[in-house]
Amino acid sequence: MPQDVRIAIDAMGGDEGPQMVVPGCALFLKRRQDVRFLIFGDESRVRPLIDADPALSAASTLVHTDVAVQMGEKPSQALRKGRRVSSMWMAIEAVKKGDADVAISAGNTGALMAMAKVCLKTMASVERPALAGLWPTQRGRSVVLDLGASIGADAQHLVDLAIMGSAMARIVLGHESPTVGLLNVGVEEIKGIEEVKEAGRILREAHFPNLTYHGFVEGDDLGKGTCDVVVTEGFTGNIALKTAEGTAKQIAQYLREAMGSSFLSKLGYFLARGAFNQLRERMDPRRVNGGVFLGLEGVVIKSHGGTDPVGYSGAIDIGYAMVRQELQAKIRQTMEQSHESRTSAAILAQATAPVPGDSGA
Amino acid sequence: MPQDVRIAIDAMGGDEGPQMVVPGCALFLKRRQDVRFLIFGDESRVRPLIDADPALSAASTLVHTDVAVQMGEKPSQALRKGRRVSSMWMAIEAVKKGDADVAISAGNTGALMAMAKVCLKTMASVERPALAGLWPTQRGRSVVLDLGASIGADAQHLVDLAIMGSAMARIVLGHESPTVGLLNVGVEEIKGIEEVKEAGRILREAHFPNLTYHGFVEGDDLGKGTCDVVVTEGFTGNIALKTAEGTAKQIAQYLREAMGSSFLSKLGYFLARGAFNQLRERMDPRRVNGGVFLGLEGVVIKSHGGTDPVGYSGAIDIGYAMVRQELQAKIRQTMEQSHESRTSAAILAQATAPVPGDSGA
Numbered sequence: 001m002p003q004d005v006r007i008a009i010d011a012m013g014g015d016e017g018p019q020m021v022v023p024g025c026a027l028f029l030k031r032r033q034d035v036r037f038l039i040f041g042d043e044s045r046v047r048p049l050i051d052a053d054p055a056l057s058a059a060s061t062l063v064h065t066d067v068a069v070q071m072g073e074k075p076s077q078a079l080r081k082g083r084r085v086s087s088m089w090m091a092i093e094a095v096k097k098g099d100a101d102v103a104i105s106a107g108n109t110g111a112l113m114a115m116a117k118v119c120l121k122t123m124a125s126v127e128r129p130a131l132a133g134l135w136p137t138q139r140g141r142s143v144v145l146d147l148g149a150s151i152g153a154d155a156q157h158l159v160d161l162a163i164m165g166s167a168m169a170r171i172v173l174g175h176e177s178p179t180v181g182l183l184n185v186g187v188e189e190i191k192g193i194e195e196v197k198e199a200g201r202i203l204r205e206a207h208f209p210n211l212t213y214h215g216f217v218e219g220d221d222l223g224k225g226t227c228d229v230v231v232t233e234g235f236t237g238n239i240a241l242k243t244a245e246g247t248a249k250q251i252a253q254y255l256r257e258a259m260g261s262s263f264l265s266k267l268g269y270f271l272a273r274g275a276f277n278q279l280r281e282r283m284d285p286r287r288v289n290g291g292v293f294l295g296l297e298g299v300v301i302k303s304h305g306g307t308d309p310v311g312y313s314g315a316i317d318i319g320y321a322m323v324r325q326e327l328q329a330k331i332r333q334t335m336e337q338s339h340e341s342r343t344s345a346a347i348l349a350q351a352t353a354p355v356p357g358d359s360g361a
Numbered sequence: 362m363p364q365d366v367r368i369a370i371d372a373m374g375g376d377e378g379p380q381m382v383v384p385g386c387a388l389f390l391k392r393r394q395d396v397r398f399l400i401f402g403d404e405s406r407v408r409p410l411i412d413a414d415p416a417l418s419a420a421s422t423l424v425h426t427d428v429a430v431q432m433g434e435k436p437s438q439a440l441r442k443g444r445r446v447s448s449m450w451m452a453i454e455a456v457k458k459g460d461a462d463v464a465i466s467a468g469n470t471g472a473l474m475a476m477a478k479v480c481l482k483t484m485a486s487v488e489r490p491a492l493a494g495l496w497p498t499q500r501g502r503s504v505v506l507d508l509g510a511s512i513g514a515d516a517q518h519l520v521d522l523a524i525m526g527s528a529m530a531r532i533v534l535g536h537e538s539p540t541v542g543l544l545n546v547g548v549e550e551i552k553g554i555e556e557v558k559e560a561g562r563i564l565r566e567a568h569f570p571n572l573t574y575h576g577f578v579e580g581d582d583l584g585k586g587t588c589d590v591v592v593t594e595g596f597t598g599n600i601a602l603k604t605a606e607g608t609a610k611q612i613a614q615y616l617r618e619a620m621g622s623s624f625l626s627k628l629g630y631f632l633a634r635g636a637f638n639q640l641r642e643r644m645d646p647r648r649v650n651g652g653v654f655l656g657l658e659g660v661v662i663k664s665h666g667g668t669d670p671v672g673y674s675g676a677i678d679i680g681y682a683m684v685r686q687e688l689q690a691k692i693r694q695t696m697e698q699s700h701e702s703r704t705s706a707a708i709l710a711q712a713t714a715p716v717p718g719d720s721g722a
Binding site: 136137138148151152183185186192193218219220221222223224232234235236238239240241242243244245246247248249250251253254255258259261262264265266267268269270271272273274275276278279282283 | 497498499509512513544546547553554579580581582583584585593595596597599600601602603604605606607608609610611612614615616619620622623625626628629630631632633634635636637639640643644
């Protein structure tokens, strides 16, 4: 019997705070009992919600703090006000101290990223951390990163993203060697920026373990699910994610307007409501809630701020899976092997390079 | 009575070539008669199609060439093989020579861009040309650029894109001073790349004529239609466009699967088929077919290669409007006024700068 997974919860994060977060924890507990919650938040608001659910009450420890990071706060403000004392910081710090295996927050993304970096630090072998998400596709789900943890990426960082993303995909998708695509534009000869081309060369030649390099993919390959992992830098990734969300909302509105446009369409809608519910479920953003910060010395999960208990429990699912299936060890393992293969590639390149002064003729 | 608009057509471009292009011209001619077509292509294939439509035959001049740019060709290959002799080049050259007011091609985008640049040259006041498209939104349509004509953009190029895009929006949307947003990421404090911030400062302070600067927008503002014009560099713009197209296809597939899933849903679909047709129409990419190359010494329109005659006639609509409403003059006018205001801003900055050695105290 493995040890319980210890989950640190920022109860004050999200648009509705404890009212959404605590019932989300209770919901998760109905699916899995091998967990302990360490909950940080305002006792007067959180305690009654925990006590309303005996199972949750038995599985939880509540630590009081009356400092909460606000949704609109800048990361620097949040750090100034909330370092050491806010529910968000304390949840992350529980991971650092070894009191918890994973921290989950539905709070302010920028603040969470900043606090996680300051508190947990970046893995030695990783240049910068990344935010990865699950993207619903025609074939299932893909891991897409970076969704905006940092802006700009050199070739080496793109390769790090590929390695970290494939470690996450092994866990979430269950493939031993996930396929990885680099997001690029499709116009011949101006095929993308130099960094993307260089990252493609490295990935093609290095033969990293547990990673099958597919090549370049374009924006429409995200929805198709062409690859298990799609890698891009944070500016483009953030814009692609929000463009897709916006398009989905736009089409949902078109559909509502069309179905309400006549008596026959309303009747048709009524008869087909099972199918519409099925569609709504597939398009439900709660199904893929939970961004994973990768490349830190500890696992931190970002839930959507506007989600409900069902969506929040989905973010806990992801955190639970990352701990049980040892995300950190998988990243470290591939990183080390990749450093070895990069080093041997460098040695090989040196050994086979023409000696200066020797024309080779 | 104004002069006829003279339209140069690359009959060999697109997945189906003349079979799609020539009927597209005939369809357009049913809507507007104040045009002349100058059609370039393989006479043996094109002539019979023109002659099948007496109105088109009367309004067209066919120039034979047996060289056609292939869809898969690299721009450099296309230029090598097709310069001066291909239907694509000759259509563009007709604009340069003053034989036509606009050139339209459904051919290879990269080749069209390369040939248009080489043949027409870039406007003196513009750093690099751009590809702009119409984006269907919840509120109507927006102009989005650059969709991939060039990769990377400094602040000045982003400002040029804003000016050129707003000139196009004045024509297409009919607003005298269109709102312009800069595409950016929403995470506080890492708000985007320096170039985007700098472009924002210039646009906010310069008060360009016929342009209302809105501020930063995010990916989901594209579908919402928050601004009349959305500006981004070509790498991100291309990925955003294809991500939105991919998402629309993905949801259409979800919808088909849901509607085919049971007897009741099939019956509902049958009853609501009018509404579904309405939805299909709103999502129809043919409605917004026609990318406009901006910043060249002449107007060139790119039609989707895979479109049908209806979509192709839509691309001609856009070309026609650009000529009739003097796109080039509108761009030049705003560019000149913008250069004046930039120059006076620079003079003002110099005049009010502290004199070296004068502490001002």
